Amino acid sequence: MKNRVSFLVLVIFSSFCAYSQSIATSPYSLYGLGSLYEANFGLTPALGTAGIALSSDGFINNKNAASLVDIPTNNFFFEIGGVGIQSSFEDNLRIEKRNNFQFSHFAFAFPITSKSAFSFALTPYSSSSFKISELKIPIIDGNNEYYYLNVMGTGGLNNLDLSYAYKLSNKLSLGFSASVLFGNTTDERTYTISNSVTSIDKKVNYRGIRPIFSSQFKINPSLTLGLNVKSPTRVNAVKIQSVTVVNDTGSSSLETDEQSDTDDFYLPLDIGLGFNKSFKNKFNVTFDYEKSFWNDTNQSDMYGNFSDQEKFSLGFSYQKAKTSRSYFDKIKFAAGVHYDTGYLEVDNKKINDRNFSIGASLPLDRLSSALFISYTYGSKGEITNSLIQENYHKLSLSLNLDGVWFVRKKLE
Template structure:
């Protein structure tokens, strides 16, 4: 146990130290950046559904109650990465970008029968944009350019546990620590020139609860209801601002640095409801409904407003009957749809998105519970209406879901 936890901590440290999670979304200029709505394991290909999924061979980051289903003497490892090819366009311009990211690292293990625990690290939000603005000087006829670039984002480190006190009924609890920084650099190309660097640091704790209940109706099919609720929380914020000013053409500069208190960022309460139906152990359908109450967070400003956000997800998984040998007879075929109303309203226009996904779960060998999960997603976010921006993206996700032994006793002859 100590060895496994040490390995996780070491890998997590390397993940946090070296992984440069990036995005090229102009909409990441708002709030804490672009939301990370990705899931673990095969859930990416299932429309990011999973609040009612009871699969014991992959870690469920949507509902901690699923940890009650983990097999005794087993150890689950998860690590993932993704690549996003994005076409960003306006009514007159178009630009292509390519971003690579580590998506998560996590482990889960049993404490005893019907009681499991997990820890993990993943991006919570990502910031990455470059905006060029041409402005006219007040009281003058000349124009000047301003470039604004943003980077950074927040990370999420979580601890979760799930347990079952009654047959078919499981409960879960997750607490997370959010932390990270967002950098924004503003360069004004005038004479003298001005360069302003702002680094905003945020941190705070979140709390989520979950429940799963399996209906005892049929032996050939199994329907599970799931729900999770994340409580609203406030992230503490501080900012360091450095201003660099070029006085004249001799490049003599004047630099000022100041520490600023900024408003805390209020995260909304979040409710997720869903169901999963498995038929003959080889067909599974799932539907999730997720609601985020941004109206109560008092976020937004004069140029944009935050409104309540709703996310709908649908997933379908098919597994051939496993009586025959061969890897192809043990594949899991997945399909998913996802629609997100978004939380941003700009120029009276809601910034929504939708996504369609397909994927495969490939076992390492016949009878192996460990899988390589591959998914492809195509989606759109934003709109060209009211001179706004639309993003068309292709996303490839690759996750390793490994099942190992935990406290397995060796036989000595």
């Protein structure tokens, strides 16, 4: 286990030293499908990502499809966003830094009838990008023989989300979503032993569909409860691989674009609960609790095991007056905290994530068009023999444009 742990640390630092401008925002993208990406729309990033019980009256709330019924009649929401991240990675010996900017989401939503609504969203689901150069690894413990490893990995999965919401009553609404996952990862590696070089080029294509059920219940105008259930899903995988050996006698191809089924990846049952409470239509408190049952997938990674994951999110917001002549009064300010236990356990330690955030919603017109901006500071992992600590600063920008459609002109 110690050799495996030491190799993990070497791989992590080699990856971000040699590939500092990768799409992945964390060296922990080496695991599974890569670094899982949670897209959050509107002001949600500033609320510690809490939003299961929030309304969609001012932005597209992708945390709960049932909220879509709150989009005003004849209105059309269009939203696009991006994230800038500055990260530093630290162990007992050194610190490395990385800067990155990436697309976060594209979405639109609109009411179909007075009781139903639809949304479309495209977001990254995971990303994996790393590079290892001339990593020296002993062939046998205690032996002076070594081989050299070079690896380059890229790719990730995308998420196409289609959602439908229906209002059963003035208090209860339901949401149904189909999360379509698709994408691929590539892994190109060479093993050098004496005068022999073995090259393995592998590409794995993934695809899967994940059903999601959600609901919101308005106990009264100031208190809302939310539920979000993501079904366990099998992500199908197909591998295409080529293997070439070069030595003193020449070059030979052992495999050329050989296609075969490989181990599928399993996503767990996810359950999220949330509540939202407003006070005098000015101050708002929202809280989410989410649990992912990774233990039930019976999966493990090369460097650790998947285990149940819990997330706690708490957010606060304040807006003096939604309708006012003063622009400053219409700005909504927000702050939040978030704690994620993580789903991977390495050397009996979880890779947890904790952060706090602040932000604001800047209105652009008399409708719901707004620019959402938030800042998050967080830390992932810890400095141990088996893990490194990642500290990050994240700036999230999201633009929501609100248009009124299908309304006849009163004057010709």
